[in-house]
Amino acid sequence: MEKASAGMWRKIDTRYNLIGSECEKCKTLYFPPRIICRICGRDTKMRSRKLSGNGKVYSFTTIRVPSDTFKESAPYTVGVIELEEGPKVEGHVVENGKKVAIGSKVKTVFRKMYVDGDEGLIHYHFKFETI
Amino acid sequence: MMVNMREVAIIGVGLTKFGERWEHGLRDLMAEAGLNALNDANITSNDVEMLYGGVMASGRFIGQEHIAALLADQLGFKNIPAVRVENACASGGTALRQGYIAVASGIHDIVAVGGVEKMTDVTPSEATSALGGAGDQEWELGQGITFPGLYALMAKRHMHDFGTTEEQMAAVSVKNHKNAVKNKYAQFRREITIDEVLKSKPVADPLKILDCSPISDGAAAVILAPLEIAKKYNDTPIKIAASTQATDTLSLAERESITSLKAAQISGEKAFKQAKVKPSDIDVAEVHDCFSIAEILAMEDLGFYKKGKAAKAIADGETALGSKLSVNTSGGLKGCGHPVGATGVKQAVEITWQLRGEAADRQVNGAEIGLAHNVGGSGATAVVHIMKRIN
Numbered sequence: 371m372e373k374a375s376a377g378m379w380r381k382i383d384t385r386y387n388l389i390g391s392e393c394e395k396c397k398t399l400y401f402p403p404r405i406i407c408r409i410c411g412r413d414t415k416m417r418s419r420k421l422s423g424n425g426k427v428y429s430f431t432t433i434r435v436p437s438d439t440f441k442e443s444a445p446y447t448v449g450v451i452e453l454e455e456g457p458k459v460e461g462h463v464v465e466n467g468k469k470v471a472i473g474s475k476v477k478t479v480f481r482k483m484y485v486d487g488d489e490g491l492i493h494y495h496f497k498f499e500t501i
Numbered sequence: 502m503m504v505n506m507r508e509v510a511i512i513g514v515g516l517t518k519f520g521e522r523w524e525h526g527l528r529d530l531m532a533e534a535g536l537n538a539l540n541d542a543n544i545t546s547n548d549v550e551m552l553y554g555g556v557m558a559s560g561r562f563i564g565q566e567h568i569a570a571l572l573a574d575q576l577g578f579k580n581i582p583a584v585r586v587e588n589a590c591a592s593g594g595t596a597l598r599q600g601y602i603a604v605a606s607g608i609h610d611i612v613a614v615g616g617v618e619k620m621t622d623v624t625p626s627e628a629t630s631a632l633g634g635a636g637d638q639e640w641e642l643g644q645g646i647t648f649p650g651l652y653a654l655m656a657k658r659h660m661h662d663f664g665t666t667e668e669q670m671a672a673v674s675v676k677n678h679k680n681a682v683k684n685k686y687a688q689f690r691r692e693i694t695i696d697e698v699l700k701s702k703p704v705a706d707p708l709k710i711l712d713c714s715p716i717s718d719g720a721a722a723v724i725l726a727p728l729e730i731a732k733k734y735n736d737t738p739i740k741i742a743a744s745t746q747a748t749d750t751l752s753l754a755e756r757e758s759i760t761s762l763k764a765a766q767i768s769g770e771k772a773f774k775q776a777k778v779k780p781s782d783i784d785v786a787e788v789h790d791c792f793s794i795a796e797i798l799a800m801e802d803l804g805f806y807k808k809g810k811a812a813k814a815i816a817d818g819e820t821a822l823g824s825k826l827s828v829n830t831s832g833g834l835k836g837c838g839h840p841v842g843a844t845g846v847k848q849a850v851e852i853t854w855q856l857r858g859e860a861a862d863r864q865v866n867g868a869e870i871g872l873a874h875n876v877g878g879s880g881a882t883a884v885v886h887i888m889k890r891i892n
Contacts, residue, residue, distance in 0.1 A: 381639075400755075402640060429661070429759060431653035432706045433645060437630045440645040448646045450654055450754050458754040460646055460654075472661050483644070495644065 378491060383418070385495050388478055390457060392419040401457040423478025423496065425453040430463055430470050439484055451476055451498050462497040475501050506605040510731035510738035510891070511723050513542025514850040519719035519838030520688040527563055527619035528575040534720035534843075535576040535615060542724040542734050546577030549724070550609040555586050555596035555616035556842040561631035563619050572615055589635035590791060592616065593845025594746075594875030594884030597723065601744040601886075604725045616846030617720035628716050632841070635878035637752035649713055649792065651753050651879040653705035656794040659760045660707065663809030665797065667707050671698035672816040673793040674711050674835050680822055681832025683863040688717055688838030698793075712793040717838035721846035723853070728891070737857045742776035742870075743887040745769075751881045762880035765802040769874070769885050773804070776870075776887040780804040783826060783887075784868040785855045787848035789876040790833040799874050800828070803885070827865045830855060845875035849886060856890040 383389040383403075390401035395414035398407060401421060407414050430449035433440070440446070447470055449463040463470050464479070476498040483495040515537025517530050525533070531554075539546065554572045559565045569583035586596040593616030600614040620628055633642035636651050646654075659665045675695055681687035693711060701711040724734075731738035747767035750756055757763060773779060780803060788803070790796035800811035805826060814820065820828035831837045831851040834844060852871035854860045873886045 429654045429658040431650055431657055431708075432703075433647055433650050434702075434706070435629070435647065435649070435704045436645060437633060437642065437647060438626050439630075443645065446645065448644070448650060448654075450658075450759060460641055460752065460754045461644055472658070 375491060378493065386480065388421045388423050388496055389418050390421050391416040399455050399457050401453070401459055421453055421455055421457070423453070425451045425476055425498070427463065427470060427472055427474040427476060428452045428458055429472060443484070449498065464497055464499050466499045466501065468500040470500060477501050507607055508728035509601050509604045509725055509741045510728040511741065511849065511853050511888070512726045512731050512734040512738055513538045513544070513724035514853045515541055515722045516686045516847060516850050517720045518686050519717045519840060521621050522718040523621065525718070527559065527565070527617055528571060530619060530718060530720040531572050531615055531617045532575045534617070534722040535613065538613070538722035538724050544611065544724065544734060546579070548611050549578045549581060549613045550611050551581055551603055552576070552578055552583040552613045552615065553586055553596040553599045554583065555593035555614070555845060557587055557589055557592045557618060558631045558634065558841070559619070561634070562628070563622055572617070576613070576615070578613065588882045589877035590789070590841045591845055591875045591877030591882040591884050592842045593721065593847065594873065594886065595845065595882065597846060597849055597886060598744045598746055598884055600725050601741050604727055610727055610730070612725045613722060614725065614846055615720065615722045616843035618840035618842040619718050620716045620840060621718050625716060640752050647705060649708055650705040652792040652794055653708045654753060655759050655798065655879070656707055659794060659797070662760055663812070665812040667699060668695055669812035669816040670707070670712055670793040670797065671695045673790060673796045674698050676815065676821055677790060677829050677833040677836040680830050680863055681836025683861065684832050684837060687832040687836055688715060689832070689836050708792055708794070714791045714834035714839035717840040719838055719840035719843045719847070721843045721850050723846060723849050738891050739853045739856050740889045740891050741886060742778070742889045743772035743885065745771040745775060746882065746884045749881050751878065753879050756880070760798070761808065762798055762802050762876065762883055764880055764883035765799065765874065765876060768883045769803040772885040772887050776889070778870060778887065782870050783872045784870055785827045785830060785852060785865045786872040786874065787829055787831060787833070787851050788874040790829060790835050791839060791876070793835070795876065796829070796833065803872070803874060822863055823865065830860065830863045830865060845873070845884060848873035848875060849888070852888050856888060
């Protein structure tokens with residue numbers, strides 16, 4: 371939704387490289403990354419951690435009535451993906467030969483998401499692809 | 502932490518008709534509901550000491566912020582303190598809780614709580630986008646996961662884990678439309694069938710348009726007072742026996758479960774404890790059916806049914822009007838309409854009418870204890886109120 375580039379730029383690590391955060395004390399992994407651990411509060415430190423991007427479909431739906439931004443893409447499938455490291459993530463799911471079902475194995479792919487008109491930013495994001 | 506708190510009662514309630522109110526703007530709607538509540542309490546604008554206004558997205562819907570002062574002015578509450586409360590679709594319920602706290606604490610005696618939304622001055626896609634702000638803008642809406650999409654993700658997993666069917670979800674909408682027929686304030690006063698729901702336009706699988714609450718205009722208002730002086734204003738004051746709220750992560754994926762709302766479970770448990778009643782003591786309930794699956798989750802989260810058992814029970818008619826527990830007698834969000842800021846306050850209005858015995862054709866016989874359950878977003882906020890008739 372960002373119309374200016376700063377909003378995109380500061381999310382490059384998470385959106386392009388799937389970098390989350392891990393609590394040094396309780397080892398809980400978070401995606402998207404956060405500053406404060408939900409379990410340990412301020413009594414710990416967080417460090418960046420790259421996630422593999424491999425996981426399974428926990429739930430999914432096909433969006434048939436989209437917001438204006440995604441009008442060109444509809445209908446499209448989105449899901450809650452349970453990553454192999456633990457965190458659940460929401461995102462687009464694309465089929466690569468295999469149909470999407472709960473439990474389907476997926477991997478992360480880097481894709482164009484949408485374009486802000488003829489002169490605006492091209493938004494890229496990770497998506498999940500069935501394997 | 503409930504030391505020396507005063508007991509709080511509802512002494513007046515008012516509504517506007519919900520629906521596509523082309524002829525009226527936000528300020529007219531709030532004034533209409535407020536006037537009805539003032540007349541019901543038999544007080545004047547000058548008696549009101551403070552206003553809380555539940556409004557979700559007036560900036561997106563009509564380009565107007567700073568809405569609390571506007572509402573106070575339009576209601577004739579000259580120069581009193583006024584605060585807007587925004588908690589997405591739970592804005593109204595949260596505003597009611599703030600009003601309750603203000604009276605319980607002893608800071609104010611007579612407090613007005615309003616809820617209003619004017620949603621039909623924008624196109625449906627602009628409204629969809631504004632409502633999407635109830636979820637996580639960065640990680641849900643910004644990725645094309647619409648608000649109905651979030652509830653579809655919950656529904657799909659609920660179907661997978663508990664065998665819930667599309668027919669059972671449809672039965673929620675059918676029941677709520679049937680109740681709405683008997684409510685002159687409701688947006689949709691017509692019955693629908695299971696088949697019509699199943700064949701309606703798909704929105705986000707498995708949800709169809711008739712599984713979804715509509716875009717609506719409308720307002721609701723209640724007047725609160727300390728219980729000890731409530732009889733001065735009203736022969737049948739309704740005591741707020743519990744007022745609770747809880748939160749959870751804004752995004753669905755980060756929660757422990759997507760087939761129950763932890764915030765609703767926590768606020769429900771706390772409310773039953775505060776009111777010293779059990780789920781089986783409740784005679785009438787208004788629960789947050791923004792989507793058909795949401796009413797199923799609500800009935801489980803509040804402890805009316807064990808996990809995975811509510812869908813069949815609703816489809817079997819166990820929560821129909823006049824059954825063991827009548828749920829969404831107003832028609833709910835689906836049948837009565839869902840002007841988001843107004844909804845939580847409207848739930849309290851309906852429960853008040855039911856407990857006073859003023860609910861006309863949809864009256865639940867002998868209703869003494871009622872519950873209102875108001876959810877914000879996909880469950881990041883939940884507010885529960887338990888109300889009792891004082892004889």
